[in-house]
Amino acid sequence: MAEIRLDNISKTFNEDRVVKNISLTIKDGSFTVLVGPSGCGKSTILRMLAGFEKQTEGDIWIDDKLVNDLAPSKRDIAMVFQNYALYPTMTVKGNIEFGLANRKIPKKERRQLVEEIAEIVGLSDHLNKKPDKLSGGQRQRVALARAMVKKPKVFILDEPLSNLDAKLRTQMRTELIQLHKKLGTTFVYVTHDQVEAMSMGDEIIILNKGMVQQKAAPIDVYQNPRNLFAAEFIGQPPMNVFDRTAYEGIVEPVPEGVRYIGFRPEHASVSRTAASIPHTIELESEILTLETLGAETIYKVKNRIGVMNIRSFSAPVAKDGCCFVSIPLEKFYPFGADKIAKPELDLSMKKEAVLNGIG
Amino acid sequence: MALVKDSMGMGERRSTSQSLVSWTRLRPYAMISPAILVFCLFFIYPIGYMVYLSFHDWNFVSPTKEFIGTANFTYLLSNLEFREVIVNSFIYTFFTVFLTIGISLLLALWLNRGGAIYSFLQASIFSPHITSLVSVSMLWMWIMDADYGLLNWALNLIGIESIPWLTSPDYALTSLIMVAVWKGIGFNTLVFIAGLQSIPKDLYEAAELDHTPPWRRFLRITVPMLSPTLFFLTIIGIINSFQVFETINLMTEGGPINSTNTFVYYIYQYGFQFFKIGYASAAGVILLVILSVLTVIYFKVLSKKVHYR
Amino acid sequence: MKTPLILKVINGLGLVLLFIIFAMPFVWMASTAFKTLGETLTFPPVWIPESLQWANFAQAWNSGPFLKYFFNSVIVTLFILILQFATIIPAAYAFARYQFPLKNFFFALTMICLMIPSQLIFLPVYLNLSSWGLLDSIWGLILPFATSAFGIFLLRQSFMQVPEELLEAARLDDATEWQIIRKIMLPLAKPVLITLALFSFIAHWNDYFWPLVMTTTDNARTLPLGIAMLRQVEGGAAWNTIMAGNLLLVVPILIIFFFAQRHIIRAFVYTGVK
Known part of the structure; x- marks a missing residue:
């Protein structure tokens, strides 16, 4: 049972403010993902949470206990490191047991705990091997076992899947979600991969330049991005965003206060022929490239607005040449000059805005 | 890492007793202090003391050390015997390093192959390097014995007359250089071989695809890639040769007629046989300057990266 | 072809x-x-x-107190090795893993000592030892080599290569700094430790210069000195006895070399290409 509270946290490295006045609450028992591009401050937050680094300002509370001045080992947390940080000279058993032995837990109890955990993560046959004899997935499991055996209040996972190959990564993702369900402990997970964030977290915290951009459930982040950064960061390919001037003569008039307009690639559609649908803009476009991924097709097209990505789930149209791209007006995301989303300025309400783009 | 320590230090300060803080703060110093103490007592302080003594006249037993300014240095530099020492040191160093490195490079190119025979030979030529200089010196004294020595016997076999290796001023320094080269080759060769083996094979494969002739491959790939090793061995060789003592002390005692007297032996003689401490210290200061210059050159060049890696 | x-x-x-x-x-x-x-x-x-x-x-052995020389050699070499490890390990760890005021100064000091050969400072050290009453004692042969700048340098390199994550994991696992050194750092640095031990052992077992300068009686003389003094025995040069004595000095090292050849060569060459 542990809720984590960051209260006005800042971190400065040699005059460089990498974390700026962050306040947030990580709910007890949640699977919270900190996601953002490299250098956004997510690892620093994690390391401050673990106690490896000390915040320049602000307080950290774990389970209503102020932990600012507690050494890492006293915070009742366990961590899975990006490169696993397995002790290379110890066996799997030694790795899992090390923390218990340091806490002077009796040998018998230790052995029982180790065997129990090894059973859960499926390492029982490998207890006497050294880490360099294990596969990537097995090492990952040792790292998990080593964290679990301490029965911590909080699990901290620092990009734990980044060293695995694609197939194993997907598998471990599911396993981690199941593990979280089984343990019911608070998970704080750091990644730069938005797909991982979306698929695993029940709460996502998007960070950029040391500040929280948005904190919400994955589906919320996707549907209602709070600002341009969140909008562009989540989704693959990213949201197509253009300046209001690009829509001149297409969406008229663009409401006052809207500076940028974006739409998700999967909300537009591509067809061979024009088919005037109400409340939808239609643009004659040129196909630049086309990636066929089986279930879906990604187009890169050029039209009056600019170059954009379209993600289509229907069978691909011709490889190149002309096509028509239609985007329902209700799917547009307007943003103000401050790059904050302006959902109240809904474009679809303006009937007179419907116009057919003529390529 | 710094911050880790810092945070832990702070943590312990407020949450636990005051004494713990000071311990985390002091711990690094406690950990380096035994080593630093030894350095100060046996390296740093003696250097300072030597510089101090070099400006004084002292015979080791008298209770007072008389300050005489730079007199020791002016006397040294005008002294014919000391000039001989400097010349000897330079000759010894130049030829020892030049021959050792040259021969070692050739041997490395020759012996850098797989197979039991080659690794056995590599070990054989290395064995003098780990043999005590006492044994090396005495063994070669015996081999170079003018009357019953093995070397003269071998020369006689091929029709060359016996040579008074260690007893003639014409040959003594040469003989010492020969011994130094014999002892040093193994180490240098193996370092060169290590250097050769660190050159990526694909460089040679690329050159072969370009139809580069072997000698060009040697000049354009091997030599540049080996240059850091060559540089390192040269500087280390020079620094070590300037300090030669054991072979001189055991084999020639600086003679005959001062022909093999070099720096360290000269300091030893003046310090321990003639008890002119200030004077010997002044000679030591000059050696210190020479070695410092070499060391500075070494690091200057190193930081400029002659490396091609 | x-x-x-x-x-x-x-x-x-x-x-x-x-x-x-x-x-x-x-x-x-x-x-x-x-x-x-x-x-x-x-x-x-x-x-x-x-x-x-x-x-x-037998003649070589009996021409002087060789048992004493041998004993001195063993004690001196052993103590140097023990003291070096005792001083090098903590210093290398502090230099590699802690940040503290004046760290760079102290490390520069260490590097300077790495460059100072004993051949340069024997005279002032002799005078110091003499005023401290340590001349002609085995302590005069041991203490100046109680640490090794070279060893600190080499071990620090090795310690620095251990990823920080590993130490953080250990700290989360409640390991003390000493446990981190003993359970994680030293096992990882084993090749370097063996290198240093071999290097130091051979250097000090063979050393002639320092004992020659720092001893005046058989009280603290070591084996190489005793062997060197065979020259002066019986006036003329009895090469058979001298060579017999030298064989006693050379053979143990050559036997070690024979068995640990790869290790020794690697140790020396490694120090050459560091």
Whole structure:
């Protein structure tokens, strides 16, 4: 049972403010993902949470206990490191047991705990091997076992899947979600991969330049991005965003206060022929490239607005040449000059805005 | 890492007793202090003391050390015997390093192959390097014995007359250089071989695809890639040769007629046989300057990266 | 492409010549050690003595207090090794893993000491030891080498290569700094530790210069000094006894070399290409 509270946290490295006045609450028992591009401050937050680094300002509370001045080992947390940080000279058993032995837990109890955990993560046959004899997935499991055996209040996972190959990564993702369900402990997970964030977290915290951009459930982040950064960061390919001037003569008039307009690639559609649908803009476009991924097709097209990505789930149209791209007006995301989303300025309400783009 | 320590230090300060803080703060110093103490007592302080003594006249037993300014240095530099020492040191160093490195490079190119025979030979030529200089010196004294020595016997076999290796001023320094080269080759060769083996094979494969002739491959790939090793061995060789003592002390005692007297032996003689401490210290200061210059050159060049890696 | 036979022969002859140049002196040493004095004074020399003069070894051994020399050598080398490890490990760890005021200054000091050869400072150290009453004692042979700048440098390199994550994991696991050193750092640095031990052992077991300068009586003399003094025994040069004595000094090292050849060569070459 542990809720984590960051209260006005800042971190400065040699005059460089990498974390700026962050306040947030990580709910007890949640699977919270900190996601953002490299250098956004997510690892620093994690390391401050673990106690490896000390915040320049602000307080950290774990389970209503102020932990600012507690050494890492006293915070009742366990961590899975990006490169696993397995002790290379110890066996799997030694790795899992090390923390218990340091806490002077009796040998018998230790052995029982180790065997129990090894059973859960499926390492029982490998207890006497050294880490360099294990596969990537097995090492990952040792790292998990080593964290679990301490029965911590909080699990901290620092990009734990980044060293695995694609197939194993997907598998471990599911396993981690199941593990979280089984343990019911608070998970704080750091990644730069938005797909991982979306698929695993029940709460996502998007960070950029040391500040929280948005904190919400994955589906919320996707549907209602709070600002341009969140909008562009989540989704693959990213949201197509253009300046209001690009829509001149297409969406008229663009409401006052809207500076940028974006739409998700999967909300537009591509067809061979024009088919005037109400409340939808239609643009004659040129196909630049086309990636066929089986279930879906990604187009890169050029039209009056600019170059954009379209993600289509229907069978691909011709490889190149002309096509028509239609985007329902209700799917547009307007943003103000401050790059904050302006959902109240809904474009679809303006009937007179419907116009057919003529390529 | 710094911050880790810092945070832990702070943590312990407020949450636990005051004494713990000071311990985390002091711990690094406690950990380096035994080593630093030894350095100060046996390296740093003696250097300072030597510089101090070099400006004084002292015979080791008298209770007072008389300050005489730079007199020791002016006397040294005008002294014919000391000039001989400097010349000897330079000759010894130049030829020892030049021959050792040259021969070692050739041997490395020759012996850098797989197979039991080659690794056995590599070990054989290395064995003098780990043999005590006492044994090396005495063994070669015996081999170079003018009357019953093995070397003269071998020369006689091929029709060359016996040579008074260690007893003639014409040959003594040469003989010492020969011994130094014999002892040093193994180490240098193996370092060169290590250097050769660190050159990526694909460089040679690329050159072969370009139809580069072997000698060009040697000049354009091997030599540049080996240059850091060559540089390192040269500087280390020079620094070590300037300090030669054991072979001189055991084999020639600086003679005959001062022909093999070099720096360290000269300091030893003046310090321990003639008890002119200030004077010997002044000679030591000059050696210190020479070695410092070499060391500075070494690091200057190193930081400029002659490396091609 | 086949190498022509003639080149193979030349190569083979070259290898044999090389072997003779480097191995023959040792064979000659062994041969002489078993000769009678008369046999050493023949020209051309005889290679195989008529009968093996084992008495030469006894004579060399008994020409001075060799048991004492041997004992001193063992004590001095052993203490140097123990003290070096005791001082190098914490210092290297502090330099590699802690950040503290004046760290760079102290490390620069260490690097300067790495550059100072004992041949340069023996005179002032001698004077200091003499004023501290440590002259002609084994402590005068041990204490100046109680640490090794080279060792600190090498071990620090090795410690720095251990990823920070590993230490953080250990700290989360409640490990003390000493446990981190003992359970994680030292096992990882094992090759470097072996290198340092071999290097230091050979250097100090063989050392002649320092004991020569710092001792005046048999009280603290070591084996190399005793062997060197064989020259002065019995006036003239009894090469058979001298070589017998030297064989006693050389053979143990060569035996170690024979068994730990790869390790020793790697140790020395590693120090050369650091």
